[in-house]
Amino acid sequence: MSEKNLLKGNIAIAKAALNCGCSCYFGYPITPQTDIGEYLSLEMQKRNLAYVCAESEIGAINMALGAASSGEKVMTSSSSCAVALMQETLSYASSDELPVVLVNVMRAGPGQGYIFPSQGDYNQATIGGGNGDYKIIVLSPSSVQECIDLTYKSFYLAQKYRNPTILLVDGLLGQMAEPAIINENPYPDVDNSSWRLDGAKNRASRNIHSLEPNQTKLNQHVVKLYQKYQEIEKNEQVWEEYLCDDAEIILTAFGTMARSVKAVCNHFRQLGIKMGVFRPISLYPFPYNRLRELSIKAKCFIDIEMNMGQMLKDVRLGVLSNAHISFIGKPVGDWLKKEEIINAINNIIKEQYASI
Amino acid sequence: MQVYSIPKSIKKDSKFTFCKGCDHGVAIKLIAEIIDELNLKDDTIAVSSSGCSVLLYNFLDVDCLEAPHGRACAVATGIKRAHKARKDDKFVFTYQGDGDFASIGLGESMHSALRGENITAICINNTNYGMTGGQMGPTSTMGQYTTTSPLGRNKEYHGFPIKTAEQIALCDGTQFSARVALYDIKNILRAKKIIKKAFECQKNNKGFSFVEILSSCPTNWKLSPQDSHTKIKDELTKIYPLDIFKDTTND
Numbered sequence: 013m014s015e016k017n018l019l020k021g022n023i024a025i026a027k028a029a030l031n032c033g034c035s036c037y038f039g040y041p042i043t044p045q046t047d048i049g050e051y052l053s054l055e056m057q058k059r060n061l062a063y064v065c066a067e068s069e070i071g072a073i074n075m076a077l078g079a080a081s082s083g084e085k086v087m088t089s090s091s092s093c094a095v096a097l098m099q100e101t102l103s104y105a106s107s108d109e110l111p112v113v114l115v116n117v118m119r120a121g122p123g124q125g126y127i128f129p130s131q132g133d134y135n136q137a138t139i140g141g142g143n144g145d146y147k148i149i150v151l152s153p154s155s156v157q158e159c160i161d162l163t164y165k166s167f168y169l170a171q172k173y174r175n176p177t178i179l180l181v182d183g184l185l186g187q188m189a190e191p192a193i194i195n196e197n198p199y200p201d202v203d204n205s206s207w208r209l210d211g212a213k214n215r216a217s218r219n220i221h222s223l224e225p226n227q228t229k230l231n232q233h234v235v236k237l238y239q240k241y242q243e244i245e246k247n248e249q250v251w252e253e254y255l256c257d258d259a260e261i262i263l264t265a266f267g268t269m270a271r272s273v274k275a276v277c278n279h280f281r282q283l284g285i286k287m288g289v290f291r292p293i294s295l296y297p298f299p300y301n302r303l304r305e306l307s308i309k310a311k312c313f314i315d316i317e318m319n320m321g322q323m324l325k326d327v328r329l330g331v332l333s334n335a336h337i338s339f340i341g342k343p344v345g346d347w348l349k350k351e352e353i354i355n356a357i358n359n360i361i362k363e364q365y366a367s368i
Numbered sequence: 369m370q371v372y373s374i375p376k377s378i379k380k381d382s383k384f385t386f387c388k389g390c391d392h393g394v395a396i397k398l399i400a401e402i403i404d405e406l407n408l409k410d411d412t413i414a415v416s417s418s419g420c421s422v423l424l425y426n427f428l429d430v431d432c433l434e435a436p437h438g439r440a441c442a443v444a445t446g447i448k449r450a451h452k453a454r455k456d457d458k459f460v461f462t463y464q465g466d467g468d469f470a471s472i473g474l475g476e477s478m479h480s481a482l483r484g485e486n487i488t489a490i491c492i493n494n495t496n497y498g499m500t501g502g503q504m505g506p507t508s509t510m511g512q513y514t515t516t517s518p519l520g521r522n523k524e525y526h527g528f529p530i531k532t533a534e535q536i537a538l539c540d541g542t543q544f545s546a547r548v549a550l551y552d553i554k555n556i557l558r559a560k561k562i563i564k565k566a567f568e569c570q571k572n573n574k575g576f577s578f579v580e581i582l583s584s585c586p587t588n589w590k591l592s593p594q595d596s597h598t599k600i601k602d603e604l605t606k607i608y609p610l611d612i613f614k615d616t617t618n619d
Contacts, residue, residue, distance in 0.1 A: 035453040038446065062449035066442070067479035074439035074476065078415070078446025081433045084454060086446075104436050209431040210451070211458055213410035217379075219425035221416070221434035 016191040021159045021181060024192055025115055026051040028163035029087050032197035034113075036062040036086040038075035040094065043127045044183040045117035048089045073098040073112070080110040081220055083208030085167050089115035091183070092133050093124055096141060102176050103142025106237070107222035109207075111170035115163075115179045117186035120344040128345045129184040131267055134322035137180045138296045145234050147241045149177040149248070150295040152267045153185060156192040162293070168199035173244055174207070180295060182268040182318070184347060244297055251299040252291040255281065256306055259288030261361070264303075264315045264327050266292050268347070273316050276353045285361075292323070303330030310335055312364055314357060317341045318348065336364050375400035377409050379429045389593020391550045391583035392420055395492060396427050398556070399463070402564045403430065406571065408459045413451075415444045417464040417473075419499045421492055424463045438473025440464050441480035444487045459570060461488040466580075467497050470532045471506040477536070484541025484575040488566050491532060491578070493547075493608065494585035502588025506530045509607050514588075529607075533580040537613035544569045544577035546612040549605060551584070551597035562612065569617045582608055 019027070026048045029037070037056055039049035049065075056063040062079060066072035072088045079086045090098065095116045105112045116137060120130030137150045149169050151162045162179055170177040209218055224230040254274055256262060261280070265273040270291040280287040290306060292299050307313070313331055315324045321339045328337055340356045342348060377400040384393040403409050409430055416424040418437035425432035435443035440462035451458040462469075469477050469491040477489065496514050497503040504514040504521060507529050511520045521529070537545035544566050548559035559581065566577035582604050584596035591599060 036446065036450050060453070062446075062453040064445060064449060064483070067475055070439065071442045071445075071476050071479065074436060074442035075446035075449070077439075078433060078435070078443035078448075079450035081413075081447060082450035082454070084450045086450065101436055101439070108433075209413050209433055209447070210456065211411045211413065212429070212431050217429045217431050219432040219434070221422070221425060221432075223422055223434060 014193060014195060016193050018189050019156050019192045020047070020187065020189045021156050021185040022047045022117060022187065023051055024156045024159045024194070025163050025179065025181070026055070027194050028160040029167070030055055031194055032085065032164050032167050032199070033201070034085040034087050034167065036076070036079040036084050038064045038066050038072040038079070038088050040066050040069045040072050040090065042091045042094045044119065044186050045089050045091050045115065048115060069094040069097040070101070073101040073114070076112045077101055077105055077108070077110055080105070080112045081209045083204035083210070085171070086111070087113045087115065089117065091117050092119040095133065095136060099141035102140060102148060103144055103146055104222055105176040106142070106146035106148060107144065107233070108220050109174035110176070110220070111174055112176045113166045113170050113179065114176065115181060117181045118183050120183070127183060129182060129318060129347055130344050131182055131269065131318040132322070132343060133180065134266070134295065134317070134319060137178045138298070146237065147244070147296055149173065149175055149244060150180050151177070152180045152293060152295050154267050154270050154291065156185070156188065156190045159185065160192060160194060164197045164199055168202070169248065171202035171204065173240060175240070175244070180267070185268045248294055249297050249299040249301055250293040251302055252293060253302070254289040256288035256290055258286050259310055260286045261312045261314065262288050262290050262306055262310045264290045264313060264323070265317065266295060266323055269316055269318055272347065272350050272353065275350050276357065279350070279354055280357070295323070298326045298330070300326070300330040303327065304332050307331040307333045307335050312336045312338070314338045314340060314360060316348065316353060319343055375404050377403040377429050379427055382427045384427065385423065386420065387587040389584055389586040389596055391581070392492060394550045394556060395490070395581050395583065396424060398560045398563055399490065400428060402560065402567055405564070406567055408567070412459045412461070413447050415440045415447065415460065415462040417462065417468040419465040419468055419497065421463050421465045421468065435462070438468050438471070439476050440468065440473065441485070441487070441489055442476040445480055445485050448485060448487050459567070461490060461567070461570070463490050464492070465498065466491055466493040466495070466507040466532065467505045470530050478539060481536050481539035481542045481576045481578065484543070486570055486573055486575055488570045488577045490563070491580045492583045493532065493580050494583045495604070496585060496588050498585050498588055502585070507532065509604070531608065533578065533613050536578045539576070541576050542578060542614055543575040543616045545614045547580045547582065547608055547610050549582040549600050549610055551600045555610070565617065572617070574617055
């Protein structure tokens, strides 16, 4: 299927999962991601693959944990408050080094909130709510095409590093249709024969567990995990930059927000202002390296998010110069419009350049 | 003439680390013997849980995944389904305590039974949370003294215990549900026969099978191993009768 089709983000993710060999899906309904599970229910049953309408998100993520131990490609999907329920098992999957792929199509607000657009789960995904020292790979698409590409990449990185991976999708993008191509999965399959649990035939039995009553061994285990995270940080920082090379003002945004931010950038470029856009695609590992380089030249960073400033702390950590850092955002509802962002930036420029 | 040998499916040189008089050791040995007899060692994936039962993988020489507390049946569902998807069916069983199976994990346990997952769940019922030092659990009996029911379990204050094997038998997806005890040779032999039947239920693709094992906890009951077994025989089997509550394996 190499032609462009009008595709919804959620359906694109489901199709891409099937296309790259996902054989196990476990899920529980929650808006705005339910159509991923609805789509896969028929497609997976037709192919005799594993699909369970789980009793809860806790059930779903634990089925995914079990299935991942077989070495199969495994996915669950959910939203915000229900992803909160999965945090315990994400911690287990990190310690067990099991490649679970979790798609979070975000809702808005703390608690049950509502299904309005928002990007309020940046912290939940990148910092996590589980216990102990662990990290989860987090990828953030900004178009339906990228939903497909990053679904492939999520499965690949999960298998490559034996680490849980979250595809963090704006609710807006999950529910939005635009032309996209279900291209071929560009990534190779990863050999998991050295660790998967498939019966101790002609080999010693294996066990995968996070309990470790020996403190030296537990220390070693966590240190080993962090060596892996260093590898991930070295190899997997991914971002998109737009007109950043000569930029004095750099706008930072992730996910769908970056699309309107680019239009804002074009507006200011036409006025002769040297502006660029920096969009992290891997939220963990955050692309600190490139942001550090850019911060040598740029005088001002403006972080724009549909939340109260969650990625802002990573921007602050990345900017090593004395460049000024501002924030524009709102937590819930209609996406910030181009004009609103332009007005807010004008105010920041007035204040900043008046003081320079 | 050799009259006894350690089952092949017990890890070489392993020494049980359970308390003196605890029945976990007997239960694991029976499971190992059955795995040997049914020739399942190469095809088994066990799921251990939280609490004393987590230690299963230290003794049993099969592939094993540890589940988060209470989630063993969900984890086992995932394992079973994943291997089925790759057309390489495996024998999958959980080994859980009563707190794990019937309190924190009751949702996952019962829904696995309702779905008729073709897995086997073994639940060690010692009427308290053993590893944390003997707190009141879902199966603590009326009047039982524990560290969190210091005046005895009271129906007005604490509510009632669960009869797990009877409840699981009520699920349409359950094909086999039974309760056994290990307080004497006769019961150990009966337990082995029944656990074997539960394993065969899965082997024959019948659906969910469940065995609750009444087990001693001398440390937390503050009784000798012998008195613990007397308590199971004289008191617990009156409350938790030893029986097969559902068996459709011959249907």
